[in-house]
Amino acid sequence: MMKRAASQQTIKWCVNKGATMKNILFLCVANSARSQMAEGLARHYLSADIVVQSAGSQPSSLNRYAVKAMAELGIDISTHYSKAVEDLDSHTVDAVITLCAEEVCPVFLDKVQRLHWPINEPSAGRETPEQLLQGFRIARDEIKQHILQLAESLSKAD
Numbered sequence: 001m002m003k004r005a006a007s008q009q010t011i012k013w014c015v016n017k018g019a020t021m022k023n024i025l026f027l028c029v030a031n032s033a034r035s036q037m038a039e040g041l042a043r044h045y046l047s048a049d050i051v052v053q054s055a056g057s058q059p060s061s062l063n064r065y066a067v068k069a070m071a072e073l074g075i076d077i078s079t080h081y082s083k084a085v086e087d088l089d090s091h092t093v094d095a096v097i098t099l100c101a102e103e104v105c106p107v108f109l110d111k112v113q114r115l116h117w118p119i120n121e122p123s124a125g126r127e128t129p130e131q132l133l134q135g136f137r138i139a140r141d142e143i144k145q146h147i148l149q150l151a152e153s154l155s156k157a158d
Contacts, residue, residue, distance in 0.1 A: 027098050
C-alpha cells in the first residue's frame with residue numbers, strides 16, 4: 001500500500017511539473033523479466049504516441065516465465081530480446097523507470113525524468129515451475145498497476 005501511494009505521488013509530481021514522457025525507458029539489470037514485462041504492458045496500455053523501450057546494464061536473455069506470464073494477459077513479448085542500455089540512443093529518452101528492488105539499480109546518466117518502481121525479483125526463493133510462474137505473475141501484476149496509474153496520470157495531463 002505504501003509503495004503504491006508513493007508511486008502515485010511521484011507520477012503526479014512528474015506530470016504536474018510538465019515532465020515530458022513521450023519516450024520511456026524501463027531499466028533493470030538483466031533486461032530479462034521485469035523491464036521486458038513493463039515494456040509489453042506499456043505498449044499495451046499507454047498511448048500509441050509514446051515510445052516504449054527496455055534495457056539492462058548487464059543484459060542476458062528473455063526469461064520464458066516472463067513470456068508465459070504476459071501471454072496469460074494476451075500480450076505477446078516472445079519476440080523481445082535483452083538490450084544493453086549503452087546501445088540505446090540516450091538523447092531520445094526523456095523518462096527512465098527503474099524496476100529493481102533488492103539489487104543495485106543501473107544508473108542512467110542523461111538528464112531525464114526518473115521514476116523508481118521497486119519490483120522484487122520474480123524468481124527469488126522459488127524453485128518449481130509453478131512457483132516460478134507465480135512469482136512472475138505477482139511481478140507482472142504489480143507492474144501492470146504502475147502502468148495503469150501512469151496511463152491515468154498522463155491522460156489527465158493532456
